[in-house]
Amino acid sequence: IHRGGILFPRESETRQVVSLDGIWNFAVPDTNNPLMGFQHHWYKTDLREVPKLEVIQMPVPASYNDVTTNWKIRDHVGLVWYDRTFYVPRHWSDVERIWVRFGSVSYAAQVWVNGHLVMSHEIGHLPFLSEVTQYLKFGKENRMTVACDNTLLADTVPQGRVSELENGRLHQDYTFDFFNYAGIDRPVYMYTTPKTYIDDITVFTIDVRESQALLQYNVSVLGDAGNTTCRISLLDKNKTVVAGSEESFGTLTVEHPRLWWPYLMHPEPGYLYSFQAELLDDNGDLVDKYTLPIGIRTITWTNTSLYINKQPVYLHGFGRHEDSDIRGKGFDAPLVLRDYDLIQWVGANAYRTSHYPYAEEIMDLADQRGIMIIDECPSVNTEFFSDTLLVKHKVSLSELIKRDKNRPAVIIWSASNEPRTQYSAAKNYFKKVIDHIKSLDVSRPTTIVEAQNVNVVESSYYVDIISFNRYNGWYQNEGNLDIVASLVMKEAKAWHEKFNKPVIMQEYGGDTLEGLHFAPSYIWSEEYQVSLLSSHFQAFDQLREEGFFIGEFIWNFADFKTAQTYTRVGGNKKGIFTRSRQPKASAHHLRRRYWGLAQQY
Ligand code: GCB
Numbered sequence: 001i002h003r004g005g006i007l008f009p010r011e012s013e014t015r016q017v018v019s020l021d022g023i024w025n026f027a028v029p030d031t032n033n034p035l036m037g038f039q040h041h042w043y044k045t046d047l048r049e050v051p052k053l054e055v056i057q058m059p060v061p062a063s064y065n066d067v068t069t070n071w072k073i074r075d076h077v078g079l080v081w082y083d084r085t086f087y088v089p090r091h092w093s094d095v096e097r098i099w100v101r102f103g104s105v106s107y108a109a110q111v112w113v114n115g116h117l118v119m120s121h122e123i124g125h126l127p128f129l130s131e132v133t134q135y136l137k138f139g140k141e142n143r144m145t146v147a148c149d150n151t152l153l154a155d156t157v158p159q160g161r162v163s164e165l166e167n168g169r170l171h172q173d174y175t176f177d178f179f180n181y182a183g184i185d186r187p188v189y190m191y192t193t194p195k196t197y198i199d200d201i202t203v204f205t206i207d208v209r210e211s212q213a214l215l216q217y218n219v220s221v222l223g224d225a226g227n228t229t230c231r232i233s234l235l236d237k238n239k240t241v242v243a244g245s246e247e248s249f250g251t252l253t254v255e256h257p258r259l260w261w262p263y264l265m266h267p268e269p270g271y272l273y274s275f276q277a278e279l280l281d282d283n284g285d286l287v288d289k290y291t292l293p294i295g296i297r298t299i300t301w302t303n304t305s306l307y308i309n310k311q312p313v314y315l316h317g318f319g320r321h322e323d324s325d326i327r328g329k330g331f332d333a334p335l336v337l338r339d340y341d342l343i344q345w346v347g348a349n350a351y352r353t354s355h356y357p358y359a360e361e362i363m364d365l366a367d368q369r370g371i372m373i374i375d376e377c378p379s380v381n382t383e384f385f386s387d388t389l390l391v392k393h394k395v396s397l398s399e400l401i402k403r404d405k406n407r408p409a410v411i412i413w414s415a416s417n418e419p420r421t422q423y424s425a426a427k428n429y430f431k432k433v434i435d436h437i438k439s440l441d442v443s444r445p446t447t448i449v450e451a452q453n454v455n456v457v458e459s460s461y462y463v464d465i466i467s468f469n470r471y472n473g474w475y476q477n478e479g480n481l482d483i484v485a486s487l488v489m490k491e492a493k494a495w496h497e498k499f500n501k502p503v504i505m506q507e508y509g510g511d512t513l514e515g516l517h518f519a520p521s522y523i524w525s526e527e528y529q530v531s532l533l534s535s536h537f538q539a540f541d542q543l544r545e546e547g548f549f550i551g552e553f554i555w556n557f558a559d560f561k562t563a564q565t566y567t568r569v570g571g572n573k574k575g576i577f578t579r580s581r582q583p584k585a586s587a588h589h590l591r592r593r594y595w596g597l598a599q600q601y
Helices: 090-094 333-346 360-369 387-404 425-440 481-499 526-546 585-599
Strands: 017-019 022-027 056-060 079-087 097-102 108-113 116-122 128-131 141-149 161-164 170-173 188-193 197-209 212-222 229-235 241-245 249-255 273-280 286-294 299-301 306-308 315-319 350-352 372-376 410-417 446-450 465-469 503-507 549-555
Touching (some): 097 108, 097 116, 197 273, 212 229, 212 273, 229 249, 241 249, 306 410, 315 503, 333 360, 410 465, 446 503, 481 503, 481 526, 503 526
Parallel strands (some): 315 549, 350 372, 372 410, 465 503, 503 549
Antiparallel strands (some): 022 056, 079 141, 108 116, 108 141, 197 212, 212 249, 229 273, 273 286
16 A cells, blocks of 8 residues: 555656556456456466467557457456556666556556566546566566456445346446446556655645735655755746745745636636755755646635635536547547537536546646536445445545645535435435545535435535536426426525535536437427526526525536446437537537626626
């Protein structure tokens, strides 16, 4: 277990980063003996040398499910194996530490280097790393093996259940509404640090007052930190040093700061400074250096409003997924850039990382472009509340907050999506979950995204912001769009009255098949989605007058794949964009509204 920081690998004068992405070997054990890989020590040899094992090629990063035409790979439950060879340059033997870091493996992973177990990690969508120096062969070929298990059970985050079909094949059941993609789905890096190295950095804005910003920071150093000093420099975009210090923790004062503003709220949104930490030895020579992008901004909230830099914000965006054809949840740079182009084109200023943490590369773009993020941990549709689950749920939050604590774009922590909070066990469970978040970060508000009836929910007493999902005109009152606006208003007011907190509608929408047209509008048509949006817009406009309603999020940004069920035609089609990221009529409609809202700032 790695207990230190989880800084993203960045090159510097003292660090080198090498990608281990590419085509790996991939094998699925015989279903009659799923543990054969462990019994026969597959991690000690090249997978291609295991007798009678069928080894295929698999891209990394990618979910493995949709790469081939073989349904057994798509629907496989349990372990799969990956391996590849790589070289460590001869001259790296002088480099003092070598690390391997996975952006994410879904759901659980064990990693071996040259046959030695170097790390194990559970919970997808979160990074993990380990130092591997002692297991490497310098100037020679090395091998990395990964065993990956996608099984979801009552004590995993998220939960699932495995059943056995009549023919003995295992089947994964889950109630959440997106395909349970698996594999090495984010980039893999090998990188170097010196023996004494910068392990973690925390920076946050305490306050911005009278053209001065006050930042608090902490740089933690591991190794032989005793003989080093830490020099801190804060650089603006022109690389001018605007503040500095010679201490590894403390405060920085920035005169006339350029604040980090959300997209559309300022002519230059997403302004980032570089927080540069340099570790120096007794002679003043550079030992290690790490540069972290940071934004200067405050978040505050009351029982009716949310403020960035003391300005009230109204959030308008969507719930999303990491999802696309073939690669599943695999990180894909062209797709990510296209998505941000569409987010900005449609005039959204925020989105929620429903229903799990998104890739760090995706979060970087939110920081750079000023897109506000509701950062959700991988807890979705939790049904059974146990102590073992609570421990893992807290771990997922610790890892998420460790990863994203410095990101200006992250403005709210979401503890869960649609947990079954009608059960009494949920109340105490979520009190502990929210307390845990607060023990790690008090600078951001918390939320739980609710779908239960407001009258039965008790857990929302602990959060700062109320979030609810409701499918008026879809799962309820389908076809009756004329009553939607009043239902939405009534419910939003009821949430505020019960909990006396700001309210966000986190999900609403309806499935829409692109190209299907009906006049007058009829369920599943493009016209119906447009009318459904309009009826919600009516409610939102009136709710905004009430003073506690702070955000509207349509479900979903794009169509996405789900498990196979008769309610889903090729997946969930509630996107305003298709799965290939082309607009439906609703995207144009939403665009008029979102740009109109931006005009009112
Ligand atoms: C929800 C869930 C989301 C689903 C959506 C739907 O409430 O939070 O994951 O995809 O409904 O379309 O059913």
